[in-house]
Amino acid sequence: MFKLYSQLTKFGIVIFVLLAGIAGYATGFFIESTFSVKHFGYFLLGLYFLSSGSLALNQVQEYKLDQKMPRTQNRPIASGKIKPLAGLIFSLSMLLVGINILFEMSVTAGWVAVTSVVLYNGLYTMLWKPKWVFAAVPGAIPGALPVTIGYAINNPDIFNSESVYLFMIMFLWQMPHFWLISLKFIEDYRKGGFPTLPVTVGVERTYFHIGLYTFAYAGVALASPFFILTSWIYALIVLPFAFVLIQQFFKFYNSNGTKNWLSFFMWTNISMLVFLYIPVIDKWSFLFIGRN
Numbered sequence: 001m002f003k004l005y006s007q008l009t010k011f012g013i014v015i016f017v018l019l020a021g022i023a024g025y026a027t028g029f030f031i032e033s034t035f036s037v038k039h040f041g042y043f044l045l046g047l048y049f050l051s052s053g054s055l056a057l058n059q060v061q062e063y064k065l066d067q068k069m070p071r072t073q074n075r076p077i078a079s080g081k082i083k084p085l086a087g088l089i090f091s092l093s094m095l096l097v098g099i100n101i102l103f104e105m106s107v108t109a110g111w112v113a114v115t116s117v118v119l120y121n122g123l124y125t126m127l128w129k130p131k132w133v134f135a136a137v138p139g140a141i142p143g144a145l146p147v148t149i150g151y152a153i154n155n156p157d158i159f160n161s162e163s164v165y166l167f168m169i170m171f172l173w174q175m176p177h178f179w180l181i182s183l184k185f186i187e188d189y190r191k192g193g194f195p196t197l198p199v200t201v202g203v204e205r206t207y208f209h210i211g212l213y214t215f216a217y218a219g220v221a222l223a224s225p226f227f228i229l230t231s232w233i234y235a236l237i238v239l240p241f242a243f244v245l246i247q248q249f250f251k252f253y254n255s256n257g258t259k260n261w262l263s264f265f266m267w268t269n270i271s272m273l274v275f276l277y278i279p280v281i282d283k284w285s286f287l288f289i290g291r292n
Contacts, residue, residue, distance in 0.1 A: 009052035017051040023276040024150025046101030053094030069188040109152035116145040133200040144170035165227035172217035173272040218242040
């Protein structure tokens with residue numbers, strides 16, 4: 001039963017969402033405020049219900065397309081283990097609970113949550129993804145909003161440079177992340193009828209766009225001192241990770257995609273968490289090492 005539930009809600013992705021939300025929560029938290037475990041736990045619960053409900057609803061919306069793709073045809077709704085109506089009721093219930101919790105904690109966070117659902121389950125799933133080769137670019141907006149939701153819980157000023165940096169890291173990370181997956185499963189997406197980048201413009205052009213966004217993603221991380229307060233931790237952690245990320249891309253590119261796919265994919269994902277948590281480490285490092 002838990003396996004079926006975790007497949008429906010895409011539990012692995014939810015973990016990434018929660019980690020991103022925690023980074024936003026910790027960065028937006030005012031040092032003068034008193035930390036409350038109850039407040040933090042309630043936030044995690046709200047974000048968990050929101051992301052789980054949205055991802056489950058996505059499977060309801062796409063179950064007929066999932067049936068065409070070997071990679072996704074065993075998903076709970078596509079395989080018939082869960083009826084579409086049951087999945088719809090379940091996902092909407094989770095969404096309502098999550099949105100309600102986030103609105104109770106912060107009106108700004110609540111509206112960002114609503115925006116993320118409208119963009120992901122509405123525009124992206126129903127309009128952009130089935131018809132547009134570059135759907136991943138605007139589709140990355142709702143994918144980057146969990147960190148903004150976390151920030152907004154403690155600080156409603158989500159357009160300040162600190163919050164914008166967190167959003168941009170998550171936004172730019174998603175293009176190489178998704179296009180690497182679409183390269184790996186190019187035939188699946190072809191069978192499903194999705195006009196992904198490799199299917200529509202070819203593998204070589206996809207390498208170019210992956211490289212373009214990888215450089216932009218690493219560039220924003222390297223430019224973090226222009227967005228946030230940084231210390232020696234910046235040079236110690238960000239620079240090496242950005243360098244290795246670019247190095248992994250070139251190894252992948254020079255092998256014409258035949259080698260280093262997994263290594264580049266993993267470094268892309270790990271670096272995202274590192275780049276998100278640099279502001280957290282910098283902001284709270286004084287608790288452990290002192291700061292004059």
